[in-house]
Amino acid sequence: MAVLTDRPPVAATPGRRRRAGRSLASRVLGYATLIFFGLVFLYPFVIQLGNSFKTEPDAAANPLSPIPDPVSLAGFERIFAGTNFPLWLGNSLLVTVLVTVGRVFFDSLAGYALARLRFRGRAGLFALVVAVMAVPPVVLLIPKFLVLNQLGMYNSYSGLVVPLLADAAGVFIMKQFFESVPVSVEEAARIDGASVFRTFWSVVLPMAKPALITLTILSFQGSWNEFPHSLVAVQDPDLFTLPRGLADLVSGSLGKGSQYPLKLGAALLATIPVAVIFVVFQRYFVRDANDGSDKG
Numbered sequence: 001m002a003v004l005t006d007r008p009p010v011a012a013t014p015g016r017r018r019r020a021g022r023s024l025a026s027r028v029l030g031y032a033t034l035i036f037f038g039l040v041f042l043y044p045f046v047i048q049l050g051n052s053f054k055t056e057p058d059a060a061a062n063p064l065s066p067i068p069d070p071v072s073l074a075g076f077e078r079i080f081a082g083t084n085f086p087l088w089l090g091n092s093l094l095v096t097v098l099v100t101v102g103r104v105f106f107d108s109l110a111g112y113a114l115a116r117l118r119f120r121g122r123a124g125l126f127a128l129v130v131a132v133m134a135v136p137p138v139v140l141l142i143p144k145f146l147v148l149n150q151l152g153m154y155n156s157y158s159g160l161v162v163p164l165l166a167d168a169a170g171v172f173i174m175k176q177f178f179e180s181v182p183v184s185v186e187e188a189a190r191i192d193g194a195s196v197f198r199t200f201w202s203v204v205l206p207m208a209k210p211a212l213i214t215l216t217i218l219s220f221q222g223s224w225n226e227f228p229h230s231l232v233a234v235q236d237p238d239l240f241t242l243p244r245g246l247a248d249l250v251s252g253s254l255g256k257g258s259q260y261p262l263k264l265g266a267a268l269l270a271t272i273p274v275a276v277i278f279v280v281f282q283r284y285f286v287r288d289a290n291d292g293s294d295k296g
Helices: 014-052 056-061 074-082 085-116 122-133 137-150 157-164 168-178 183-191 196-207 209-224 228-233 242-250 260-295
Strands: none
Touching (some): 014 260, 056 260, 074 085, 074 260, 085 122, 085 196, 085 209, 085 242, 137 157, 137 228, 183 196, 196 209, 209 260, 242 260
16 A cells, blocks of 8 residues: 655645735734834933933034034043032942842741731731732822921931831732742741741742842832932932932032033943842842743
8 A cells, every 4th residue: 555755745725825814914013013012111211321322502502413523531530520429429338238138137027927927907907008019109208208207317318228128018018929939948947946037038048049139129129229318318418329429419519500411420430330230130030930830
C-alpha cells in the first residue's frame, strides 16, 4: 500500500488572507499608538534636557526646541554658585534616606501584624488603614501643621521626617504579600523555638524581597518628591528640601527673566537620583518576580 509523504501546499483561502491582513493592521496600529504616546510622554523630558544646556536668550526665544544653540553650561554653574542647591540636595538626601528606611521597617511590622497576629479590632484597624488611603493628602495639610506646631516639631528635621515614617499604602502592600506566605513556614520556625519577632525578621521578611523592593522604590520616590508636607513642616530656608527649593526658584526668587536653563537644569539634577534608584531596584524586582513565577 503506497504512502504519500509529500503533500501539496495548502492554498491560502480568501478568508484566511483577510484575517491575516486584519491581524497585521491591528498590530501596526497598536505599535503606532504606543510609539505616539511614548513620544508625547518623553517629549517634555527632552525639552527639559535641551533647555538645561541653552543660553538664557536661546531658551527664552525657543523654549520648545530640544536642540540648544549654542550649548552652554552657564545654567548649571549658576545652580551651584548662585543658589542653595547643594544645601537642598543634602536635606533631601537626609530626609529621604531616613523616611525610606523607616517606612520599610514600620510598614513591614504593621503589615505582618495585620496579616498574622490575631487581636481584637484587627479587621477594624485594617479598614481604617484602607480608609486613610482614600483621604486626599491636601485635606491633612492644616491638621499636620497644627499637630507639628503643638508638639514643638515645626521648623525642624524631626518635623520633616517623623510624620512620614509610615504610610497606609505601604502597610497595605506588605499585608497583602505576607498573607501569600505559607503559614507552615512560620509554624516550623516556632516549633524550633523562634519568637514572633524572630520568625518575622529571620524567616518571613527575607521571603518578602519583591514587596520590600517595591516599597523601597515607592518610599524613596514619594519622599524625594514630597512638597506639600515640607510646605507645612518648615519655613526656615536652611531646612528646605529640593522640591521646596525648586518651588522657590520657580516663584521668581532670583529676580526677573524666565531663567529656563537654571530652573530646568535644577529639575533635571533632582530627577537623576530617583531615576537611578528606580532602574537599579527594578532590575532586582523583575528578576525576583520571574524567579518566583518559575518556582510556582
